Amino acid sequence: METNGILKAYYQPNVIIDGEIALHILETRKKFVGLEKPVPVMLYNLGVIEMDREAQEILAGPQGVEGICASAFLINSSTTIIMSFILKIKRPPIPVKGFFKESEALKWLEKYL
Numbered sequence: 001m002e003t004n005g006i007l008k009a010y011y012q013p014n015v016i017i018d019g020e021i022a023l024h025i026l027e028t029r030k031k032f033v034g035l036e037k038p039v040p041v042m043l044y045n046l047g048v049i050e051m052d053r054e055a056q057e058i059l060a061g062p063q064g065v066e067g068i069c070a071s072a073f074l075i076n077s078s079t080t081i082i083m084s085f086i087l088k089i090k091r092p093p094i095p096v097k098g099f100f101k102e103s104e105a106l107k108w109l110e111k112y113l
Helices: 021-033 052-061 078-091 102-110
Strands: 008-012 015-017 039-044 046-051 068-074 096-099
Touching: 008 021, 008 068, 015 021, 039 102, 046 052, 068 102, 096 102
Parallel strands: 008 039, 015 046, 039 068, 068 096
Antiparallel strands: none
């Protein structure tokens, strides 16, 4: 957790996220933030090359956003397509937005502190 209250999360390079990995992501995140006060999350999404349907349902569903009040994704040209597709299939019940620049993403997340 950053001192400014924004949680920064990084995916490993060339990762394929399935349901099992999605559940692991949730458990790991809960260790950092708990569930008392939702926090904004900055996701460095540059390493994700694929996410299966089960993982999408888990991460965008109610349990996937527990402890999160907003989520910004740092993306590049290849991850833009994946993120757009995922958000059209399963839109999370929190504000979510993709950014090419970290500074713009962090500025956007500050309004959720």
